[in-house]
Amino acid sequence: MSAPALAADRAALASARASAQGRIRWDLLRQLVSKDLKVKYQGSALGFVWSLANPLFMLGIYYVIFTYVFDAGVPDYHVYLMAGLLAFTAFSQGVGNASTSVVGNAGLVKKVRFPLAVLPLAGVGFAMVQLALQLPVLLVIALLSGISFFGPQFLLLVPALGLLLVLTIALGTIASALNVRYRDTSHFVEIFMLVWFWTNPILYPVGLVKDQLGDLFWVYFLNPTATIVATVQRAVYVEATPIGDDGRPVQVLADPGYLFYLRNLALGFLVAGLLLLLARRVFRRYQVDFAEDL
Amino acid sequence: MSRRAVIEARGVSKRFVSHSSRATQLKERFVKGLTTRDRGPSEEFWALRDVDVVVGEGETVGLIGPNGAGKSTLLKVLAGILRPTSGEVEVQGRIASLLELGAGFNGELTGRENVYLNAALLGLPRREVDGLLESIVDFSEQAPRIDDPVKHYSSGEYVKLAFSIAVHVDPDVLLVDEVLAVGDEAFARKCLAKIEQFQQDGRTILFVTHSLDLVTQLCTRGVVVDHGRVQYDGDPAFAVGTLRKILGTDRPVGEPSGPAEKGGVVVHAAHVSASAGGPARGRFAAGEPFHLRVECEVLPSREVYPGEVGAVVMGAGDIPVWSMRTSKGHGLPAEPGRYLVDFAVDAVPPLNGAFVVGVQVDHAETGLPLTARRFDDAVWVETGDLPGLLAVPATTTVTRA
Ligand SMILES: Nc1ncnc2c1ncn2[C@@H]1O[C@H](COP(=O)(O)OP(=O)(O)OP(=O)(O)O)[C@@H](O)[C@H]1O
Ligand SMILES: [Mg+2]
Numbered sequence: 001m002s003a004p005a006l007a008a009d010r011a012a013l014a015s016a017r018a019s020a021q022g023r024i025r026w027d028l029l030r031q032l033v034s035k036d037l038k039v040k041y042q043g044s045a046l047g048f049v050w051s052l053a054n055p056l057f058m059l060g061i062y063y064v065i066f067t068y069v070f071d072a073g074v075p076d077y078h079v080y081l082m083a084g085l086l087a088f089t090a091f092s093q094g095v096g097n098a099s100t101s102v103v104g105n106a107g108l109v110k111k112v113r114f115p116l117a118v119l120p121l122a123g124v125g126f127a128m129v130q131l132a133l134q135l136p137v138l139l140v141i142a143l144l145s146g147i148s149f150f151g152p153q154f155l156l157l158v159p160a161l162g163l164l165l166v167l168t169i170a171l172g173t174i175a176s177a178l179n180v181r182y183r184d185t186s187h188f189v190e191i192f193m194l195v196w197f198w199t200n201p202i203l204y205p206v207g208l209v210k211d212q213l214g215d216l217f218w219v220y221f222l223n224p225t226a227t228i229v230a231t232v233q234r235a236v237y238v239e240a241t242p243i244g245d246d247g248r249p250v251q252v253l254a255d256p257g258y259l260f261y262l263r264n265l266a267l268g269f270l271v272a273g274l275l276l277l278l279a280r281r282v283f284r285r286y287q288v289d290f291a292e293d294l
Numbered sequence: 295m296s297r298r299a300v301i302e303a304r305g306v307s308k309r310f311v312s313h314s315s316r317a318t319q320l321k322e323r324f325v326k327g328l329t330t331r332d333r334g335p336s337e338e339f340w341a342l343r344d345v346d347v348v349v350g351e352g353e354t355v356g357l358i359g360p361n362g363a364g365k366s367t368l369l370k371v372l373a374g375i376l377r378p379t380s381g382e383v384e385v386q387g388r389i390a391s392l393l394e395l396g397a398g399f400n401g402e403l404t405g406r407e408n409v410y411l412n413a414a415l416l417g418l419p420r421r422e423v424d425g426l427l428e429s430i431v432d433f434s435e436q437a438p439r440i441d442d443p444v445k446h447y448s449s450g451e452y453v454k455l456a457f458s459i460a461v462h463v464d465p466d467v468l469l470v471d472e473v474l475a476v477g478d479e480a481f482a483r484k485c486l487a488k489i490e491q492f493q494q495d496g497r498t499i500l501f502v503t504h505s506l507d508l509v510t511q512l513c514t515r516g517v518v519v520d521h522g523r524v525q526y527d528g529d530p531a532f533a534v535g536t537l538r539k540i541l542g543t544d545r546p547v548g549e550p551s552g553p554a555e556k557g558g559v560v561v562h563a564a565h566v567s568a569s570a571g572g573p574a575r576g577r578f579a580a581g582e583p584f585h586l587r588v589e590c591e592v593l594p595s596r597e598v599y600p601g602e603v604g605a606v607v608m609g610a611g612d613i614p615v616w617s618m619r620t621s622k623g624h625g626l627p628a629e630p631g632r633y634l635v636d637f638a639v640d641a642v643p644p645l646n647g648a649f650v651v652g653v654q655v656d657h658a659e660t661g662l663p664l665t666a667r668r669f670d671d672a673v674w675v676e677t678g679d680l681p682g683l684l685a686v687p688a689t690t691t692v693t694r695a
Binding site for chain 2: 025027028030031032035038039107108109110111112113114182183184288289291292
């Protein structure tokens with residue numbers, strides 16, 4: 001330790017490490033997500049199946065109700081339904097997981113110094129991993145139903161899922177911070193999601209909304225999740241106006257083209273981007289007190 | 295001692311607002327209206343007040359104090375977990391903190407999985423953990439159980455694994471809060487060896503402990519915290535002495551702190567000074583004259599015995615450093631009355647630390663104790679600034695081998 005060069009090296013190393021300790025690290029994020037996966041599906045080799053069980057079950061219920069009780073009038077309804085449902089479930093579960101992530105890891109937050117923002121990120125990541133497991137199932141079902149989604153429209157999935165990720169991170173992060181101070185935030189989020197669900201064209205064809213709103217149709221897409229859902233449907237369901245049971249075309253999707261979606265996605269990214277900035281501010285402001293408030 | 299400061303806390307205060315008034319419900323917030331900032335009567339508590347601690351590279355600092363003094367709070371502030379209400383904290387380098395038994399462990403995960411998770415939390419990339427895993431598991435002695443969920447571990451096993459991870463992440467600064475007390479003796483030794491190795495590597499260690507002997511044994515510095523304030527910062531032995539005084543444990547348990555009245559002899563007082571009858575002194579330098587005057591009284595009771603008076607100067611952990619005793623037949627006579635017993639030392643030995651004085655009167659013939667009393671006003675001796683109970687002059691040379 002006598003050589004001054006060595007001491008200087010050490011000092012440089014030390015300061016580099018100190019800043020590394022404050023940054024979000026992929027390694028840590030991965031560890032946290034895999035921790036959640038292990039803890040949740042621990043001991044059940046069927047963990048993968050379980051992650052599919054919930055959405056498939058919901059899907060079954062909605063399918064039965066909206067085919068046999070109220071007829072939504074959408075051909076290949078199961079594919080349409082599944083596309084919207086999986087996207088929205090990933091969003092609502094991502095925000096839900098994130099909202100309890102800081103409070104749920106109180107032991108860590110109070111005892112270990114690490115970049116706290118990874119906690120809501122891990123909550124979102126968990127939901128995204130589930131989505132990644134569910135999507136192939138959706139695609140297989142679509143193929144089996146004779147829908148050929150191999151086409152340029154399939155690429156719309158990329159920005160749609162990107163927007164889904166950004167939006168979920170933004171809202172999840174805000175919810176996670178608020179939930180520390182206001183412990184009922186996560187309950188509000190749950191209820192809010194139940195209501196929000198209906199503002200998206202998941203169960204009903206978006207054409208229905210278009211008829212109702214007319215010139216104000218664009219207002220409906222101020223809601224970024226509506227854009228995400230509609231875009232995923234466009235990517236996977238493909239056909240905008242399929243022929244219904246009665247032999248007449250049904251407007252299921254909002255638009256047969258691309259521009260409509262790209263425009264709405266741009267708007268969605270703008271909204272989500274602003275929310276992300278807000279989330280950053282809120283989280284930074286609140287995180288310094290987490291250890292104390294928990 | 296112009297070492298680079300690794301931990302710097304300046305004017306750090308921490309105020310806690312009582313828990314109930316902090317976390318609330320959104321619901322309430324809506325009911326009360328978003329404008330009202332009033333969160334009801336809140337109780338404030340200052341866990342730290344104006345704390346200045348600067349720790350240089352390579353120092354090992356023992357942070358000691360009574361329960362609730364604010365030690366853990368200070369560690370958390372230094373670790374960057376709690377934000378100080380006022381003041382500034384700066385820490386250079388990678389910090390590994392062990393603030394609680396296996397904090398950051400998830401009971402459902404196996405030991406191995408927890409190693410990865412914990413190391414990631416402490417800032418170690420996965421590929422580095424791969425290389426360290428074997429060494430971590432070896433050190434922790436948990437090889438046979440490493441694939442069991444840690445919820446089945448005993449508290450010692452838990453801590454062994456946690457400590458093993460913390461020391462393997464190659465920290466520049468290690469913050470440890472009490473946890474080491476849980477391991478068995480063999481592991482405690484291993485920890486000490488590891489800590490010593492850390493010291494040799496020039497790393498900085500700050501640990502909270504209630505085993506004060508560890509502080510004198512291991513630390514280059516002791517910091518005493520009480521009621522959120524730093525009461526002493528310096529020599530570990532002095533620190534321990536200061537704390538014992540705060541705790542009142544510088545007196546043996548069960549021993550009356552007032553004059554003892556056994557066998558008709560009472561020790562009233564002991565005065566430490568530089569010369570017979572001189573002004574009271576607490577601080578001495580090596581080589582100075584030292585004088586102890588003991589006031590005792592032989593009470594006019596039914597049985598009166600001749601007594602021998604002894605005085606012991608004791609260091610940390612009540613280690614006798616030197617003793618003085620009235621010579622045979624020249625002690626207290628078996629005659630009621632007040633007596634002054636003087637012990638004179640020409641030159642205080644080259645000691646370092648805080649010392650207490652114990653006085654005991656024994657039966658001159660049977661040797662059975664008649665009375666004993668401890669004087670907790672410490673005698674402080676400082677010789678040089680190297681650690682060690684005894685300052686031993688040594689000549690050192692460095693030659694090329
Ligand atoms: N989050 C909190 N909210 C309110 N008061 C707190 C909080 N954390 C600690 N305190 C109070 O601050 C004081 C100092 O606590 P701290 O844990 O630092 O003590 P300590 O010195 O570590 O004690 P011990 O030796 O028992 O571990 C205590 O009186 C404690 O009750
Ligand atoms: Mg404590």
